[in-house]
Amino acid sequence: MSLAPTLGLRHRRGVGGVGGVGDVGGVGDVAINGKTWNEAEHDLVVGDYFVMLDKVMTGRALDPATHQRALRFVTNRSGGAITFLQGEISAILTLVGLPTLKDHPPRWDFGDVLVDAIDRHLTAKPAALKDLAQPPALLGRAAAPVLAEGAPAQAVPVRPSERTRALIARFDPADRDGDARILSRIGVAAALAYEQTRLTARGRPDLADQVRLALPPDDEGCDLVSFSRTGAPRRIAVKTTTGGAATPFRLNQGEEALSREQPEAFQVYRLYDVAREARVFRVRGARGAV
Known part of the structure; x- marks a missing residue:
């Protein structure tokens, strides 16, 4: 998707x-x-x-x-x-x-x-x-970028022409970012630190200590296992790009399945502009547009 x-x-x-x-x-x-x-x-x-x-x-x-x-x-x-x-x-x-x-x-x-x-x-x-x-300067960092809250993408105001759609398909950002394993690892590390900081700031250091990387096959379909402030489980898929908030992404089969099986827990963390401002917003549930 x-x-x-x-x-x-x-x-x-x-x-x-x-x-x-x-x-x-x-x-x-x-x-x-x-x-x-x-x-x-x-x-x-x-x-x-x-x-x-x-x-x-x-x-x-x-x-x-x-x-x-x-x-x-x-x-x-x-x-x-x-x-x-x-x-x-x-x-x-x-x-x-x-x-x-x-x-x-x-x-x-x-x-x-x-x-x-x-x-x-x-x-x-x-x-x-x-x-x-995949900027060399980003890939060479010793630590993952620190994330700030960002706004979800706004709708493109008009439809792309056929020629523009062909360009998007040729340089498909969803495929490009999805295949960039180093970029993905940087994003997951940044999101892990973000979740720990978020929970600690909300008075739940006990839950912050339990945030962890997903462990297949038990945690198939997500990158992180985390919690809400009340302790409700979160299964987080991290999608990372150096582009802007409007850059599209796709869920893989495991993520699609998890989003259907646990719609209340499943969330996408969209990390964008990670080589500069490094921002994140959340997409809840299985369906919808960023």
């Missing part, structure tokens, strides 16, 4: 008529410049976005103003048009479950030509995709 943000079915009107996400071309750029972006310009801005994102993820100094000036020079575009496009890049990376530049929140009026540019970049530089999904 794939748990993901509900994709709204509202359509937006843009250049060329009515369409969903990825159906219209460069709305922000058309409004500001009166002309659409060409392929080379898309590749320049996308490439620069990934350079900036790599600096952020590796803790190197980043001067956005310098990048902005360089892009204005090579594209002959206004700063506003470039900022619009960077927000559209953030939207696409959100859909494929990758980190984004927080100064450029998602803009959902992107076109398929921008989706193609991101596809070209990720295809040409598979190492960049791996380093964003």
Whole structure:
């Protein structure tokens, strides 16, 4: 089962008529410049976005103003048009479950030509995709990240286009994160510490001492065995990503079975942005969308 943000079915009107996400071309750029972006310009801005994102993820100094000036020079575009496009890049990376530049929140009026540019970049530089999904700095930490409470994902405001859905399927974040065993181990360790801290803070150090890793076959279908403040059992499946709260995930067969057999006890802990802010929210029960 794939748990993901509900994709709204509202359509937006843009250049060329009515369409969903990825159906219209460069709305922000058309409004500001009166002309659409060409392929080379898309590749320049996308490439620069990934350079900036790599600096952020590796803790190197980043001067956005310098990048902005360089892009204005090579594209002959206004700063506003470039900022619009960077927000559209953030939207696409959100859909494929990758980190984004927080100064450029998602803009959902992107076109398929921008989706193609991101596809070209990720295809040409598979190492960049791996380093964003499993940052070396995160994997090299001596201790698991400390988790903070995060908000559940909001629904994507419009439906993705067919081309966008093809990109999501090609770089499937649920499969990618699910296959990342090191990332999973980091997430489970972080969630274990989070549960112990939570119970201790709520006056139940006795229960905090009993939180443990799941032991198959008795605990099949979860990663952690924990408790509520009242002592009710919790069977927790931990799903970890370096992407945002909207990144989809899937339950495996054991988790699906446990969610049906013990719906009151089963919970998913969704860990996201673990290479930076490291946040978590809970999904209770067997069904529903994150």
